[in-house]
Amino acid sequence: MRQAAITLRTLLLGGLVGMAAPALPALADEPDPHVLYNHHCAICHGVSRLGGIGPALLPDNLSRLKSDEAVSVILDGRPATQMPAYRELLDEDEVASLAEWIFEPPEHEPSWEEADILASHEVSHPFGSLPDAPVFEVEDLKNLFIVVEIGDHHVSLLDGDTFERITRFPSRYALHGGPKYSPDGRYVYFGSRDGWVTKYDIYNLEVTAEVRAGINMRNIAVSADGRFVLAGNYLPHSLVLLDARDLDLIAVIPVEGLNGETSRVSAVYAAPPRNSFVAALRDIPEVWEIRWPEERAEGDEAIVGDFALHRMEAPDYLDDFFFDQEYRYVVGAARGGKGGQVFDMDEERKVADLPLEGMPHLGAGITWELDGRRVMAMPHIDKGQVSVFDMTDWSLITHIETDGPGFFMRSHENSPYAWVDVFFGPNHDRIHVIDKQTLEIVETLIPEPGKTAAHVEFDRRGETLLLSIWDDDGYLLWLDATTLEELGRMPMKKPSGKYNVWNKTQYEEGTSH
Secondary structure, eight states, rough: OHHHHHHHHHHHHHHHHTTTOOOOOOOOOSSOOHHHHHHHHHHHHTTTTSSSSSOOTTTTTGOOOOHHHHHHHHHHOOTSOOOOOOOTTOOOHHHHHHHOOOOSOOOOOOOOOOOHHHHHHHESSTOOOOSSSSSSOOOOOEEEEEETTTTTEEEEEEEEETTOEEEEEEESSSSSSSSOOOTSSSSEEETTTTTEEEETTTTTTTTEEEEEOSEEEEEEEEEETSSSSEEEESSSEEEEEEETTOOEEEEEEEBBBSEEESEEEEEEEEGGGGTTEEEEEEESSSEEEEEOOOOOOOOOOOOOOOOEEEEOOSOOOOEHHHHHHTTTTEEOOOOOOOOEEEEEETTTTEEEEEEEESOOOOOOOOEETTTTTEEEEEEEESEEEEEEETTTEEEEEEEOOOSOOOOOOEOOOOOOOOOEEEESSTTTTOOOOOOTTOEEEEEEESSTTTTTTEEEOOOTTSEEEEEEOOTOOOEEEEEEEETEEEEEEEEESEEEEEEEEEHHHHTTTTHHH
16 A cells, blocks of 8 residues: 555655746745745745655755856756756746755755654565566667766666667666675665655566665665665665565664764775675774575575674775775775875785875776786876886886876776876866886877767677767767777767676676776
Protein backbone atom coordinates (compact mmCIF):
# COMPACT_ATOMS: atom_id res chain seq x y z
CA MET A 1 0.00 0.00 0.00
CA ARG A 2 2.90 2.37 0.78
CA GLN A 3 4.34 1.80 -2.68
CA ALA A 4 1.02 2.53 -4.36
CA ALA A 5 0.53 5.68 -2.31
CA ILE A 6 3.96 7.02 -3.30
CA THR A 7 3.33 6.30 -6.95
CA LEU A 8 -0.09 7.98 -6.86
CA ARG A 9 1.34 11.04 -5.18
CA THR A 10 4.08 11.27 -7.79
CA LEU A 11 1.54 11.07 -10.60
CA LEU A 12 -0.67 13.72 -9.03
CA LEU A 13 2.22 16.11 -8.53
CA GLY A 14 3.55 15.35 -12.00
CA GLY A 15 0.26 16.52 -13.45
CA LEU A 16 0.53 19.81 -11.62
CA VAL A 17 4.16 20.63 -12.22
CA GLY A 18 3.73 22.03 -15.70
CA MET A 19 0.68 24.14 -14.73
CA ALA A 20 1.33 27.77 -13.90
CA ALA A 21 -0.01 28.82 -10.52
CA PRO A 22 -2.11 32.00 -10.31
CA ALA A 23 -0.19 35.13 -9.46
CA LEU A 24 -0.07 36.20 -5.83
CA PRO A 25 -1.49 39.54 -4.81
CA ALA A 26 1.07 42.09 -3.68
CA LEU A 27 1.48 41.69 0.06
CA ALA A 28 4.14 44.29 0.74
CA ASP A 29 6.49 46.74 -0.92
CA GLU A 30 9.34 44.21 -0.73
CA PRO A 31 8.71 40.71 -2.10
CA ASP A 32 8.67 38.00 0.56
CA PRO A 33 10.67 35.02 -0.79
CA HIS A 34 9.12 32.66 1.79
CA VAL A 35 5.63 33.40 0.52
CA LEU A 36 6.70 33.27 -3.11
CA TYR A 37 8.46 29.96 -2.57
CA ASN A 38 5.54 28.32 -0.76
CA HIS A 39 3.14 29.40 -3.48
CA HIS A 40 5.15 28.67 -6.61
CA CYS A 41 7.98 26.28 -5.72
CA ALA A 42 7.16 24.09 -2.73
CA ILE A 43 4.96 21.67 -4.68
CA CYS A 44 8.00 20.42 -6.63
CA HIS A 45 10.98 21.38 -4.48
CA GLY A 46 9.51 20.53 -1.07
CA VAL A 47 8.17 22.68 1.75
CA SER A 48 11.57 22.65 3.46
CA ARG A 49 13.52 23.05 0.19
CA LEU A 50 14.62 19.40 0.45
CA GLY A 51 13.48 18.52 -3.06
CA GLY A 52 10.78 16.32 -4.50
CA ILE A 53 9.99 16.17 -8.18
CA GLY A 54 12.49 19.02 -8.50
CA PRO A 55 15.94 19.19 -6.91
CA ALA A 56 16.69 20.41 -3.39
CA LEU A 57 17.17 24.17 -3.25
CA LEU A 58 19.84 24.44 -0.55
CA PRO A 59 23.21 26.22 -0.85
CA ASP A 60 25.36 23.06 -0.92
CA ASN A 61 23.08 21.41 -3.46
CA LEU A 62 23.27 24.45 -5.72
CA SER A 63 27.06 24.69 -5.85
CA ARG A 64 27.04 24.14 -9.62
CA LEU A 65 24.49 26.92 -10.19
CA LYS A 66 25.50 30.59 -10.29
CA SER A 67 23.10 33.25 -9.04
CA ASP A 68 22.56 34.77 -12.50
CA GLU A 69 21.84 31.29 -13.84
CA ALA A 70 19.25 30.83 -11.09
CA VAL A 71 17.50 33.99 -12.25
CA SER A 72 17.44 32.69 -15.82
CA VAL A 73 16.02 29.32 -14.73
CA ILE A 74 13.20 30.97 -12.78
CA LEU A 75 12.39 33.31 -15.65
CA ASP A 76 12.61 30.86 -18.55
CA GLY A 77 12.36 27.39 -17.00
CA ARG A 78 14.54 24.46 -18.02
CA PRO A 79 14.16 22.87 -21.47
CA ALA A 80 13.40 19.13 -21.47
CA THR A 81 12.44 19.23 -17.76
CA GLN A 82 9.26 19.90 -15.79
CA MET A 83 10.53 23.29 -14.59
CA PRO A 84 8.09 25.92 -16.03
CA ALA A 85 8.89 29.54 -16.88
CA TYR A 86 7.70 32.23 -14.47
CA ARG A 87 8.47 35.26 -16.62
CA GLU A 88 4.77 36.10 -16.96
CA LEU A 89 3.94 35.47 -13.29
CA LEU A 90 6.75 37.11 -11.34
CA ASP A 91 8.29 40.54 -11.75
CA GLU A 92 12.04 41.21 -11.71
CA ASP A 93 12.16 42.01 -7.99
CA GLU A 94 10.30 38.82 -7.08
CA VAL A 95 12.58 36.70 -9.23
CA ALA A 96 15.69 38.35 -7.78
CA SER A 97 14.38 37.83 -4.25
CA LEU A 98 13.72 34.13 -4.84
CA ALA A 99 17.06 33.59 -6.57
CA GLU A 100 18.93 35.19 -3.66
CA TRP A 101 16.95 33.37 -0.97
CA ILE A 102 17.58 29.81 -2.22
CA PHE A 103 21.32 30.36 -1.73
CA GLU A 104 20.81 31.22 1.94
CA PRO A 105 21.06 28.46 4.59
CA PRO A 106 17.70 27.45 6.09
CA GLU A 107 16.86 28.65 9.59
CA HIS A 108 16.96 25.09 10.91
CA GLU A 109 19.31 22.43 9.58
CA PRO A 110 17.17 19.87 7.76
CA SER A 111 17.26 16.20 8.74
CA TRP A 112 16.95 12.99 6.75
CA GLU A 113 16.50 9.92 8.90
CA GLU A 114 15.84 6.22 8.44
CA ALA A 115 12.08 6.76 8.12
CA ASP A 116 12.64 9.29 5.33
CA ILE A 117 14.89 6.89 3.45
CA LEU A 118 12.37 4.06 3.76
CA ALA A 119 9.50 6.29 2.60
CA SER A 120 11.44 7.34 -0.52
CA HIS A 121 12.17 3.77 -1.64
CA GLU A 122 10.52 2.64 -4.88
CA VAL A 123 11.08 -0.65 -6.74
CA SER A 124 9.69 -0.68 -10.26
CA HIS A 125 11.24 -4.02 -11.29
CA PRO A 126 12.21 -6.32 -8.41
CA PHE A 127 15.54 -8.08 -8.71
CA GLY A 128 15.28 -11.14 -10.97
CA SER A 129 12.01 -10.09 -12.59
CA LEU A 130 13.48 -8.85 -15.89
CA PRO A 131 14.95 -11.08 -18.65
CA ASP A 132 18.66 -11.87 -18.50
CA ALA A 133 19.25 -11.39 -22.24
CA PRO A 134 19.89 -7.85 -23.56
CA VAL A 135 17.10 -6.26 -25.61
CA PHE A 136 19.69 -4.87 -28.05
CA GLU A 137 22.58 -6.35 -30.00
CA VAL A 138 26.21 -5.25 -29.75
CA GLU A 139 29.52 -6.95 -30.39
CA ASP A 140 30.87 -6.52 -26.87
CA LEU A 141 28.70 -5.86 -23.80
CA LYS A 142 31.84 -4.93 -21.83
CA ASN A 143 32.70 -2.17 -24.28
CA LEU A 144 29.62 -0.04 -23.61
CA PHE A 145 29.83 3.57 -22.41
CA ILE A 146 27.57 5.49 -20.07
CA VAL A 147 27.71 9.22 -20.90
CA VAL A 148 26.29 11.78 -18.46
CA GLU A 149 24.78 14.87 -20.09
CA ILE A 150 24.44 17.53 -17.40
CA GLY A 151 23.01 20.16 -19.75
CA ASP A 152 19.52 18.71 -19.59
CA HIS A 153 20.03 15.90 -17.04
CA HIS A 154 20.07 12.88 -19.33
CA VAL A 155 22.23 9.80 -19.76
CA SER A 156 23.24 8.16 -23.03
CA LEU A 157 24.26 4.53 -23.50
CA LEU A 158 26.74 4.08 -26.36
CA ASP A 159 28.14 1.07 -28.22
CA GLY A 160 31.92 1.37 -27.78
CA ASP A 161 32.64 -0.41 -31.06
CA THR A 162 30.34 1.53 -33.41
CA PHE A 163 29.85 4.66 -31.24
CA GLU A 164 26.15 4.54 -31.93
CA ARG A 165 23.66 5.60 -29.27
CA ILE A 166 21.64 2.65 -27.95
CA THR A 167 19.32 4.77 -25.79
CA ARG A 168 19.02 8.08 -23.98
CA PHE A 169 17.04 8.50 -20.77
CA PRO A 170 16.41 11.22 -18.14
CA SER A 171 18.44 11.22 -14.95
CA ARG A 172 18.06 12.79 -11.54
CA TYR A 173 19.29 16.36 -11.14
CA ALA A 174 23.08 16.83 -10.90
CA LEU A 175 24.54 13.34 -10.96
CA HIS A 176 27.69 13.40 -8.87
CA GLY A 177 30.75 11.26 -8.30
CA GLY A 178 30.45 9.04 -11.36
CA PRO A 179 28.14 6.08 -12.07
CA LYS A 180 29.23 2.70 -10.70
CA TYR A 181 28.72 -0.66 -12.42
CA SER A 182 27.91 -4.07 -11.02
CA PRO A 183 30.88 -6.44 -11.54
CA ASP A 184 29.22 -8.16 -14.52
CA GLY A 185 28.43 -4.81 -16.16
CA ARG A 186 24.69 -5.44 -16.35
CA TYR A 187 23.61 -2.79 -13.85
CA VAL A 188 24.73 0.78 -13.35
CA TYR A 189 24.12 2.79 -10.19
CA PHE A 190 23.81 6.59 -10.19
CA GLY A 191 24.14 8.98 -7.27
CA SER A 192 22.74 12.52 -7.45
CA ARG A 193 23.73 15.61 -5.54
CA ASP A 194 20.23 15.52 -4.03
CA GLY A 195 20.86 12.14 -2.45
CA TRP A 196 19.05 9.87 -4.89
CA VAL A 197 20.51 6.45 -5.67
CA THR A 198 19.16 4.98 -8.91
CA LYS A 199 19.68 1.44 -10.19
CA TYR A 200 19.43 0.98 -13.97
CA ASP A 201 19.31 -2.36 -15.81
CA ILE A 202 21.43 -1.83 -18.94
CA TYR A 203 20.29 -5.10 -20.54
CA ASN A 204 16.61 -4.11 -20.32
CA LEU A 205 17.05 -0.32 -20.51
CA GLU A 206 14.94 0.17 -17.40
CA VAL A 207 15.26 1.90 -14.02
CA THR A 208 14.63 -0.89 -11.51
CA ALA A 209 14.81 0.87 -8.13
CA GLU A 210 15.44 4.22 -6.46
CA VAL A 211 15.93 5.46 -2.93
CA ARG A 212 16.92 8.80 -1.45
CA ALA A 213 19.85 8.23 0.91
CA GLY A 214 20.43 11.84 1.97
CA ILE A 215 19.85 15.50 1.27
CA ASN A 216 23.30 16.33 -0.08
CA MET A 217 25.21 13.26 -1.23
CA ARG A 218 28.78 13.18 -2.47
CA ASN A 219 28.99 9.81 -4.23
CA ILE A 220 28.31 6.09 -4.06
CA ALA A 221 30.41 2.93 -4.25
CA VAL A 222 29.48 -0.64 -5.20
CA SER A 223 31.17 -3.56 -3.46
CA ALA A 224 33.51 -5.71 -5.56
CA ASP A 225 31.13 -8.67 -5.25
CA GLY A 226 28.19 -6.55 -6.41
CA ARG A 227 26.08 -7.13 -3.30
CA PHE A 228 26.17 -3.77 -1.56
CA VAL A 229 25.99 -0.05 -2.29
CA LEU A 230 27.38 2.60 0.06
CA ALA A 231 26.36 6.27 -0.12
CA GLY A 232 28.33 9.06 1.53
CA ASN A 233 26.52 12.25 2.60
CA TYR A 234 27.45 15.85 3.29
CA LEU A 235 24.00 16.31 4.79
CA PRO A 236 23.19 14.64 7.06
CA HIS A 237 26.60 13.48 8.31
CA SER A 238 26.06 9.82 7.53
CA LEU A 239 26.91 6.74 5.52
CA VAL A 240 23.99 4.76 4.12
CA LEU A 241 24.41 1.07 3.33
CA LEU A 242 22.05 -0.52 0.79
CA ASP A 243 21.38 -3.99 -0.61
CA ALA A 244 22.37 -3.71 -4.28
CA ARG A 245 19.52 -5.94 -5.49
CA ASP A 246 16.60 -3.57 -4.86
CA LEU A 247 18.34 -0.78 -2.90
CA ASP A 248 16.75 -1.92 0.36
CA LEU A 249 18.14 -0.12 3.39
CA ILE A 250 20.59 -2.15 5.48
CA ALA A 251 21.96 0.50 7.84
CA VAL A 252 22.39 4.22 8.46
CA ILE A 253 25.80 4.89 10.02
CA PRO A 254 26.19 8.28 11.74
CA VAL A 255 29.66 9.69 11.06
CA GLU A 256 30.99 10.66 14.46
CA GLY A 257 34.68 10.71 15.26
CA LEU A 258 36.59 9.50 18.26
CA ASN A 259 36.71 13.13 19.40
CA GLY A 260 32.91 13.38 19.41
CA GLU A 261 32.75 15.63 16.36
CA THR A 262 30.58 14.72 13.37
CA SER A 263 31.80 14.92 9.80
CA ARG A 264 30.73 15.35 6.23
CA VAL A 265 31.70 12.46 3.98
CA SER A 266 33.89 13.66 1.12
CA ALA A 267 33.78 10.39 -0.83
CA VAL A 268 33.34 6.63 -0.53
CA TYR A 269 35.33 3.99 -2.41
CA ALA A 270 35.26 0.25 -2.90
CA ALA A 271 38.57 -1.47 -2.06
CA PRO A 272 38.26 -4.87 -3.83
CA PRO A 273 41.42 -6.56 -2.44
CA ARG A 274 40.31 -5.70 1.09
CA ASN A 275 36.62 -6.68 0.70
CA SER A 276 35.75 -3.30 2.07
CA PHE A 277 34.57 0.24 1.54
CA VAL A 278 36.79 3.18 2.52
CA ALA A 279 35.36 6.58 3.44
CA ALA A 280 37.14 9.95 3.22
CA LEU A 281 35.96 12.24 6.01
CA ARG A 282 36.20 16.00 5.70
CA ASP A 283 35.89 17.18 9.30
CA ILE A 284 37.59 14.60 11.51
CA PRO A 285 41.18 13.23 11.26
CA GLU A 286 40.23 9.61 10.66
CA VAL A 287 40.04 7.05 7.87
CA TRP A 288 37.04 4.70 8.00
CA GLU A 289 36.92 1.22 6.55
CA ILE A 290 33.73 -0.86 6.38
CA ARG A 291 34.30 -4.55 5.68
CA TRP A 292 31.38 -6.43 4.17
CA PRO A 293 30.35 -10.00 5.13
CA GLU A 294 31.69 -12.65 2.78
CA GLU A 295 28.68 -14.95 2.61
CA ARG A 296 24.94 -14.85 2.16
CA ALA A 297 22.87 -17.88 3.10
CA GLU A 298 21.56 -19.62 -0.03
CA GLY A 299 17.94 -18.68 -0.71
CA ASP A 300 17.86 -16.28 2.22
CA GLU A 301 16.59 -12.80 1.39
CA ALA A 302 18.25 -11.26 4.43
CA ILE A 303 21.84 -10.10 4.59
CA VAL A 304 23.91 -12.61 6.56
CA GLY A 305 26.88 -11.55 8.62
CA ASP A 306 27.96 -8.36 10.33
CA PHE A 307 29.57 -5.33 8.74
CA ALA A 308 32.73 -4.36 10.56
CA LEU A 309 33.40 -0.65 10.93
CA HIS A 310 37.08 0.01 11.51
CA ARG A 311 38.14 3.54 12.43
CA MET A 312 41.77 4.55 11.98
CA GLU A 313 43.21 7.72 13.46
CA ALA A 314 45.11 9.84 10.95
CA PRO A 315 47.72 12.49 11.78
CA ASP A 316 45.73 15.11 9.87
CA TYR A 317 42.48 15.63 8.00
CA LEU A 318 42.60 13.64 4.76
CA ASP A 319 40.39 14.30 1.77
CA ASP A 320 40.00 13.32 -1.91
CA PHE A 321 41.67 9.90 -1.83
CA PHE A 322 43.91 8.10 -4.29
CA PHE A 323 44.82 4.41 -3.80
CA ASP A 324 47.67 2.22 -4.91
CA GLN A 325 46.81 -0.88 -6.97
CA GLU A 326 46.63 -3.14 -3.90
CA TYR A 327 44.56 -0.66 -1.88
CA ARG A 328 47.01 -0.77 0.99
CA TYR A 329 48.14 2.82 0.71
CA VAL A 330 45.80 5.78 0.51
CA VAL A 331 47.05 9.20 -0.54
CA GLY A 332 44.98 12.04 0.85
CA ALA A 333 45.21 15.80 0.58
CA ALA A 334 45.57 17.47 3.95
CA ARG A 335 43.19 20.28 4.83
CA GLY A 336 44.21 23.85 4.08
CA GLY A 337 46.57 23.07 1.20
CA LYS A 338 49.28 21.73 3.53
CA GLY A 339 50.29 18.97 1.16
CA GLY A 340 49.53 15.30 0.77
CA GLN A 341 50.01 12.33 3.06
CA VAL A 342 50.43 8.64 2.36
CA PHE A 343 48.58 6.51 4.91
CA ASP A 344 49.26 2.79 5.33
CA MET A 345 45.91 1.12 6.13
CA ASP A 346 47.57 -2.13 7.20
CA GLU A 347 49.87 -0.50 9.72
CA GLU A 348 47.47 2.41 10.39
CA ARG A 349 50.09 5.11 10.19
CA LYS A 350 51.42 7.84 7.94
CA VAL A 351 54.41 6.67 5.92
CA ALA A 352 55.19 9.71 3.75
CA ASP A 353 54.48 13.37 3.08
CA LEU A 354 54.02 14.58 -0.47
CA PRO A 355 54.76 18.13 -1.69
CA LEU A 356 51.23 18.79 -2.94
CA GLU A 357 50.47 22.32 -1.77
CA GLY A 358 47.20 23.83 -2.89
CA MET A 359 44.42 21.71 -4.35
CA PRO A 360 45.64 18.55 -6.10
CA HIS A 361 42.79 16.53 -7.59
CA LEU A 362 43.76 13.13 -6.25
CA GLY A 363 40.45 11.62 -7.33
CA ALA A 364 41.59 12.12 -10.94
CA GLY A 365 44.92 10.40 -10.35
CA ILE A 366 46.19 7.60 -12.61
CA THR A 367 49.16 5.22 -12.56
CA TRP A 368 51.48 3.57 -15.09
CA GLU A 369 54.84 1.81 -15.39
CA LEU A 370 57.91 3.99 -15.98
CA ASP A 371 61.41 2.47 -16.12
CA GLY A 372 60.32 -0.57 -14.13
CA ARG A 373 58.59 1.38 -11.38
CA ARG A 374 54.99 2.40 -10.87
CA VAL A 375 54.27 6.10 -10.84
CA MET A 376 51.18 8.13 -10.02
CA ALA A 377 50.15 11.45 -11.54
CA MET A 378 47.38 13.95 -10.90
CA PRO A 379 46.39 17.49 -11.98
CA HIS A 380 45.92 20.48 -9.71
CA ILE A 381 42.67 22.45 -9.47
CA ASP A 382 44.38 25.72 -8.49
CA LYS A 383 47.51 25.75 -10.65
CA GLY A 384 48.71 24.71 -14.09
CA GLN A 385 50.58 21.63 -13.04
CA VAL A 386 50.59 17.83 -13.16
CA SER A 387 52.56 16.16 -10.35
CA VAL A 388 54.25 12.80 -10.89
CA PHE A 389 55.46 10.61 -7.99
CA ASP A 390 57.41 7.37 -7.66
CA MET A 391 55.14 4.97 -5.77
CA THR A 392 58.03 2.79 -4.57
CA ASP A 393 59.33 5.48 -2.21
CA TRP A 394 56.76 8.30 -2.73
CA SER A 395 59.43 10.68 -4.02
CA LEU A 396 58.60 13.49 -6.43
CA ILE A 397 59.71 12.78 -10.00
CA THR A 398 58.58 16.04 -11.59
CA HIS A 399 55.94 18.72 -11.91
CA ILE A 400 54.73 19.07 -15.52
CA GLU A 401 53.73 22.65 -16.27
CA THR A 402 50.39 23.00 -18.12
CA ASP A 403 48.39 25.87 -19.62
CA GLY A 404 46.11 26.13 -16.60
CA PRO A 405 44.46 24.35 -13.67
CA GLY A 406 43.09 20.92 -14.59
CA PHE A 407 40.33 18.67 -13.36
CA PHE A 408 40.52 15.33 -15.18
CA MET A 409 43.43 13.09 -16.17
CA ARG A 410 43.04 9.81 -18.06
CA SER A 411 45.02 7.13 -19.87
CA HIS A 412 44.90 3.40 -20.65
CA GLU A 413 47.32 0.53 -20.13
CA ASN A 414 47.62 0.15 -23.92
CA SER A 415 48.14 3.85 -24.65
CA PRO A 416 51.49 5.67 -24.66
CA TYR A 417 49.75 8.91 -23.69
CA ALA A 418 48.09 10.50 -20.69
CA TRP A 419 45.52 13.25 -21.29
CA VAL A 420 44.88 16.20 -18.99
CA ASP A 421 42.54 19.18 -19.44
CA VAL A 422 42.94 22.78 -18.25
CA PHE A 423 39.31 22.93 -17.15
CA PHE A 424 39.46 25.91 -14.79
CA GLY A 425 41.75 28.33 -16.59
CA PRO A 426 41.30 30.84 -19.40
CA ASN A 427 42.65 28.17 -21.77
CA HIS A 428 39.83 25.75 -20.95
CA ASP A 429 39.40 24.88 -24.62
CA ARG A 430 42.78 23.12 -24.63
CA ILE A 431 43.73 19.58 -23.68
CA HIS A 432 47.28 18.29 -23.29
CA VAL A 433 48.66 14.96 -24.48
CA ILE A 434 51.57 13.78 -22.31
CA ASP A 435 54.07 11.07 -23.29
CA LYS A 436 54.07 8.66 -20.34
CA GLN A 437 57.76 7.77 -20.78
CA THR A 438 59.32 11.17 -21.41
CA LEU A 439 56.81 13.01 -19.18
CA GLU A 440 56.61 15.78 -21.75
CA ILE A 441 53.61 17.40 -23.41
CA VAL A 442 53.79 16.21 -27.02
CA GLU A 443 50.55 17.73 -28.31
CA THR A 444 48.03 20.37 -27.26
CA LEU A 445 44.65 20.07 -28.94
CA ILE A 446 41.99 22.78 -29.27
CA PRO A 447 38.99 20.87 -30.65
CA GLU A 448 36.54 23.79 -30.43
CA PRO A 449 37.98 27.29 -29.75
CA GLY A 450 36.21 28.94 -26.84
CA LYS A 451 34.44 25.80 -25.64
CA THR A 452 35.68 23.64 -22.76
CA ALA A 453 37.37 20.36 -23.73
CA ALA A 454 37.41 17.89 -20.84
CA HIS A 455 37.28 14.34 -19.51
CA VAL A 456 38.78 11.67 -21.74
CA GLU A 457 37.72 8.03 -21.49
CA PHE A 458 39.18 5.18 -23.54
CA ASP A 459 37.39 2.23 -25.04
CA ARG A 460 38.05 -1.24 -23.66
CA ARG A 461 41.18 -1.84 -25.78
CA GLY A 462 42.66 1.63 -25.51
CA GLU A 463 42.37 2.17 -29.25
CA THR A 464 39.77 4.97 -29.31
CA LEU A 465 38.99 7.71 -26.83
CA LEU A 466 36.00 9.91 -26.15
CA LEU A 467 36.38 13.60 -25.33
CA SER A 468 33.68 16.04 -24.19
CA ILE A 469 33.05 19.48 -25.60
CA TRP A 470 31.51 20.65 -22.35
CA ASP A 471 28.85 23.08 -23.56
CA ASP A 472 25.06 23.25 -23.87
CA ASP A 473 25.65 23.18 -27.61
CA GLY A 474 28.44 20.69 -27.19
CA TYR A 475 29.21 17.28 -28.50
CA LEU A 476 31.06 14.07 -27.90
CA LEU A 477 34.22 13.67 -29.96
CA TRP A 478 35.98 10.37 -30.56
CA LEU A 479 39.62 10.16 -31.63
CA ASP A 480 42.17 7.55 -32.63
CA ALA A 481 44.18 7.10 -29.42
CA THR A 482 47.48 6.73 -31.31
CA THR A 483 47.26 9.13 -34.26
CA LEU A 484 44.94 11.61 -32.48
CA GLU A 485 42.87 11.75 -35.67
CA GLU A 486 39.20 12.68 -35.28
CA LEU A 487 36.91 9.73 -36.05
CA GLY A 488 33.47 11.19 -35.37
CA ARG A 489 31.27 13.34 -33.18
CA MET A 490 27.79 13.29 -31.67
CA PRO A 491 25.85 16.41 -30.53
CA MET A 492 25.07 16.39 -26.80
CA LYS A 493 23.86 18.78 -24.10
CA LYS A 494 26.98 19.53 -22.07
CA PRO A 495 28.38 15.95 -21.92
CA SER A 496 30.52 15.50 -18.83
CA GLY A 497 31.74 12.09 -17.68
CA LYS A 498 32.09 8.99 -19.86
CA TYR A 499 32.41 5.59 -18.24
CA ASN A 500 33.47 2.42 -20.07
CA VAL A 501 32.12 -0.82 -18.58
CA TRP A 502 35.37 -2.78 -18.97
CA ASN A 503 37.67 -0.05 -17.69
CA LYS A 504 35.55 0.58 -14.63
CA THR A 505 34.78 -3.01 -13.66
CA GLN A 506 38.39 -4.13 -14.23
CA TYR A 507 39.85 -1.10 -12.43
CA GLU A 508 41.95 -0.14 -15.46
CA GLU A 509 45.03 1.82 -14.37
CA GLY A 510 44.31 4.80 -16.60
CA THR A 511 40.91 5.71 -15.17
CA SER A 512 39.70 6.90 -11.78
CA HIS A 513 38.22 4.36 -9.37
